[in-house]
Amino acid sequence: MNHPADAGEGLRAERVRREAGGRLILDGVAITPPPGATVGLLGPNGSGKSTLLRILAGLLAPDAGVVTLDGNALADLPVTSVVALHDLNLAAMFCDRITVMKAGRVVAGGTPVEVITEELIADVYGVGAVVTPDGPDGRPSVRFLPRR
Incomplete structure (x- = not known):
């Protein structure tokens, strides 16, 4: 799959850690999807997929580590989400x-x-x-x- 060269640095997560209810959910996660790629997160229930997605979308802050988009910390960017719902x-x-x-x-x-x-x-x-x-x-x- 070709990825545009001018897409910037893209999305990057480094050393992401998150706890919830006294339980470690994410432990030092690092992921750098290629710009323009579709990346699947696989794992059993409770493995941290949804939490990582929320952090990558800027909807949830990591307890430690950093998530950037084109070199800018997500925490510094305004977040807009559009979702299609039936409920x-x-x-x-x-x-x-x-x-x-x-x-x-x-x-x-x-x-x-x-x-x-x-x-x-x-x-x-x-x-x-x-x-x-x-x-x-x-x-x-x-x-x-x-x-x-």
């Missing part, structure tokens, strides 16, 4: 902003509180729902209603 409750819990699409068009955008409403769910998904502020930090919680 409205997960979107409400973890997204700062939500964009809702229907038939190839954006129909709503804003914070979870602004966007996830009973009316929007009925319009976009064609189902009834009850939306309450019972999620973490008052975020919306969606309970779908059975069809009649």
Whole structure:
């Protein structure tokens, strides 16, 4: 596979260490994927794959070590993530902003509180729902209603 020569230094993790709940999750991990490559992380459950991905994405800070992108520490770069989700409750819990699409068009955008409403769910998904502020930090919680 060819990788663009002008892609910069790319992503680099050096001596990354992370603990959680008193348990060592990552121990001195180093990885330098070639710019433009698709790299698979393999290992059994609990081996640290998801934690390493979160650190490489800048969503979680390492306890020790450094992660850089093109020579700049990730901690110094603003992080923007765009994810495609089907689960409205997960979107409400973890997204700062939500964009809702229907038939190839954006129909709503804003914070979870602004966007996830009973009316929007009925319009976009064609189902009834009850939306309450019972999620973490008052975020919306969606309970779908059975069809009649």
